[in-house]
Amino acid sequence: MDKLFDNPWFIKILALLLAVLLYSSVPHTGNKLTDVNVPGEQTTAVLNDIPVKVYYDTENLVVSGIPDTVDMTIKGPITHVQSAKALKNFEVYVDLTNAKIGKQKVKLKIRNLSDKLKATLKPASVNVTVQEKISKEFRVEAEFNSGQIADGYSAGQPVVEPNKVKITGAKSDIDRITYVKATFEANGKLKGTMTKEAQIQVLDKKLNKLNVMIQPETVNVTIPIKTNSKTVPINIVKKGTPPDGVTIESIELDETEAKITGSEDVLKSAESVRVEVDLSKITENTTLTLPVIISNGITKVTPQLVKATVVVKKEEQKTEQKTASIEQKTISGIPLQIQGLADNYKAEINDPTNQTVELLVNGPSEVLTGLGPDDFKAFIDLSSLAEGDHDVKIQVTGPTDVQWTPDKSAAKITITNNA
Numbered sequence: 001m002d003k004l005f006d007n008p009w010f011i012k013i014l015a016l017l018l019a020v021l022l023y024s025s026v027p028h029t030g031n032k033l034t035d036v037n038v039p040g041e042q043t044t045a046v047l048n049d050i051p052v053k054v055y056y057d058t059e060n061l062v063v064s065g066i067p068d069t070v071d072m073t074i075k076g077p078i079t080h081v082q083s084a085k086a087l088k089n090f091e092v093y094v095d096l097t098n099a100k101i102g103k104q105k106v107k108l109k110i111r112n113l114s115d116k117l118k119a120t121l122k123p124a125s126v127n128v129t130v131q132e133k134i135s136k137e138f139r140v141e142a143e144f145n146s147g148q149i150a151d152g153y154s155a156g157q158p159v160v161e162p163n164k165v166k167i168t169g170a171k172s173d174i175d176r177i178t179y180v181k182a183t184f185e186a187n188g189k190l191k192g193t194m195t196k197e198a199q200i201q202v203l204d205k206k207l208n209k210l211n212v213m214i215q216p217e218t219v220n221v222t223i224p225i226k227t228n229s230k231t232v233p234i235n236i237v238k239k240g241t242p243p244d245g246v247t248i249e250s251i252e253l254d255e256t257e258a259k260i261t262g263s264e265d266v267l268k269s270a271e272s273v274r275v276e277v278d279l280s281k282i283t284e285n286t287t288l289t290l291p292v293i294i295s296n297g298i299t300k301v302t303p304q305l306v307k308a309t310v311v312v313k314k315e316e317q318k319t320e321q322k323t324a325s326i327e328q329k330t331i332s333g334i335p336l337q338i339q340g341l342a343d344n345y346k347a348e349i350n351d352p353t354n355q356t357v358e359l360l361v362n363g364p365s366e367v368l369t370g371l372g373p374d375d376f377k378a379f380i381d382l383s384s385l386a387e388g389d390h391d392v393k394i395q396v397t398g399p400t401d402v403q404w405t406p407d408k409s410a411a412k413i414t415i416t417n418n419a
Helices: 002-006 008-025 078-087 171-176 264-269 321-325
Strands: 042-055 061-064 069-077 091-095 102-107 109-111 118-122 125-139 141-143 153-155 159-161 164-170 179-183 194-203 213-215 218-223 225-227 229-239 246-253 257-262 273-278 286-291 298-302 305-314 326-339 345-351 356-364 377-381 388-393 395-397 403-406 410-417
Touching: 042 078, 061 164, 069 078, 091 102, 125 171, 141 159, 164 171, 179 218, 229 246, 257 264, 273 286, 273 305, 286 388, 326 345, 377 388
Parallel strands: 042 091, 141 179, 229 273, 326 377
Antiparallel strands: 042 069, 061 125, 069 118, 091 109, 102 125, 125 164, 153 225, 159 218, 164 213, 179 194, 194 218, 229 257, 246 305, 257 298, 286 305, 326 356, 345 410, 356 403, 377 395, 388 410
16 A cells, blocks of 8 residues: 555546545536525515406306406515516416306416415405396487476477497396486586487396496487477556546557466466556556566566556546635655565665655645645555666555645665575
8 A cells, every 4th residue: 555655646546536526426506606595585465456357258158256356365485476566467367268158156267477476366266157148229218307497498309319229248137127228417407409428327127237238338319498488468457446537548558468488388378468557546647667467387477567658538627616725735754665575685765865755735725734644655566576776656545535746756776685
């Protein structure tokens, strides 16, 4: 051995053999000598609302029961979890390509997810119903709120274009269809024919909305609107009897016809409107402003006021020696009252400013002596007057054995709404 170890070639060969043994005992991973294998950190994450894709024969079948989204829990190396959470480059799906018609339970699957991740779905499986898809035509009915029609107008039969639609869905849903409606909606009151696009709704008999496909999804709905109005004559209705010695020769109106508005039924029976003239208060030629009186059900009349010109004829009274006993007397401070004002209005008398009337009274001296403001009533009739400024005739009632003349024939008033 000493001789062998002294031989340099023996030492070289021995060194080579030891090197080969050492080399063969070390595993070769292909890593660089600087790489260090450290176990990766594990983590868990919950991904919410992951969409579910369904594969089936969409032309002939309808599938129900598949949720739109599911929640998925993934577990694995933190880098893979973060990548999956950020990219979401995987797919949750249900394969029904070979499914049979009827109810069945299917499992939700995942693909394109890293094999280093473990995933669980919630729910993991679902009960689905596979049905035959059918199509059928239905007539569309228009629906609108009659309260949208303005007063004095009426709606005709709605027109739907197109009036039929094609509805596709599961046979069980098609069989449940009871109503196919297009609802017309408008802003404000309708006073003229209007056409609008309306969305179609398909409902069952309990008014539940059905999950079906509609073609087209919208239709045009036209609501014909017409005015409910009519022109009728204005009749003069005489009330009371003229004072002694006064004969009414004529009463003429500045407007002889009025336009009335209301429902169709009311207009059919309405033949005229009227003004009322109280003859007991007419002693001389005069012009009266009178309200046009309408019957129940009529909502509007034009004009609301008319002027009536009254021509009278006074009989010549025999003058006797009693003429000398006729005197004149001025009576002041008679309050001017308001009549016929609607509850929701307020009236202000602008003239006379003191809201009183002064009368020049003619009559026998023995009668005039005891007369005062309490023996007379002065008033203005505001029936049927609207908001605004008006000149209204002052009317006076009093004892029958005297005559009088007011210092003003009309009062200036302003009517406002106190609502």
